[in-house]
Amino acid sequence: MIALLVRDLKLAIRAGGGFGLGLAFFLIVTVLVPFGVGPEGGTLARIAPGILWVGALLACLLSLDRIFALDYEDGSLDLLATAPIPLEGVVTMKAAAHWLTTGLPLTLAAPVFGVLLNLPEGGFGWLMLSLALGTPALSVIGTFGAALTVGLKRGGLLMSLLVLPLYVPTLIFGAEVSRRGAEGMATETPLMLLAGITAAAVALLPFASAAAIRVNLR
């Protein structure tokens, strides 16, 4: 399973693998928002936690179709499905690779973008913590969406439609942690709920994703 993870990571980092794409998109969103809402510092400070979360979420969405598409097209997915590792494990490794190349870099880069949006001092730590806890859920849920639509030619838009409503709970609690942290309020409740959703998603969704892959490979 680790070999699979390393292979996917190598593929992603290679040129054309889309590694920097997520970060670049995150940057674009961060730059566009002030143009949309005006440069006034107070406004930006208030919406920064939410905007950063939405930006990270959209950036994650971008690279989802890569999770299975290439392997599906060249037949590797069939091989992986019949390999000794359980398909649920394969799917989890794929989600992990996606997180390592998208969610994790976004989490680490977020403070820089926070500066651009006038994020309050106390907010940086909470932003990173909420992203660190929440982006794995985004990867796992996104993997499920990718598994559902793997057989479709241009399933990207449909996949977004399927995945975005599933992202809502994570987004709500993640942004809430970020916002409350920035304002110095207590963050235990949304933090635990956020972590709970991620834990449950990571534990249970791979079964649904694997089932979807098996259906699509029939």
Next chain:
Amino acid sequence: MMPDLGKYETTVLSAYGVTILLLVALVGLSLWRARKVRRALAAQEERMARNG
């Protein structure tokens, strides 16, 4: 016959209007598709019966 809806006349009537519109559209489309499929199936079965 119409009760005196007072100042909320447009509100109430447009709410009912939208609802009736959507329901008529739903029922209409369902009936239209039902008819279309039934005819196509009948035609197909007839064609296959003729060709043996």
Next chain:
Amino acid sequence: MSIWEYANPKKFMETSGWLLPWATILSAAALVVGLVWGFFFTPDDYKQGSTVKIIYIHVPAAMMAINIWVMMLAASLIWLIRRHHVSALAAKAAAPIGVTMTLIALFTGAIWGQPMWGTWWAWDPRLTSFLILFLFYLGYIALWEAIDNPDTAADLTGVLCLVGSVFAVLSRYAVNFWNQGLHQGASLSLDKEENVSDVYYFPLLLCIAGFIGLFLTLVLLRTRTEIRARRLKALEARERMA
């Protein structure tokens, strides 16, 4: 004689064939009587004036929007576990009805909200949850449309309905939590208060029954259409291969 007999397409077509006219008549009757009674023969509310008449369409539609999704969940589970095609097709047939009910709930809610809260839309937990439900319905229908193979489509949409249901419940709690954190804004306890008074209660009950009847009638009709459509597709495939 168990209920699983009706999972057989032929049996289902027979039974639904004679059920359909009765369902149509009964639901039309309940709907017409309920709406006429409610619209013409109930008084205005002290606080909300004549807009209270909107409950006769808003509340039943909202109830159906949720209950239809629950039906789809049950039907999807039956398909995934027992592989009864009629079940999968019933879920497919129900979805557009659910979408329409959700839209009715959203639109009547917004229209009602305008004079009551002074705004067309408020990110109130209930309205927001319905917006999310609308997106779930849309995704489900879109997935059915996108996939060619009927069994594959049934399986994938079944799994989506399952996962979606869990997240729908999660979203409901998340949205409640999310709105608590902000200013309370306009309270939306319209539905609960009005049901207390008997004057509105019985016509409302009739309207709810009418909407349920409408759903049953339409889902029977649409499932029959889906069964025929599937048979048509199979025959066309057979013809092409011959």
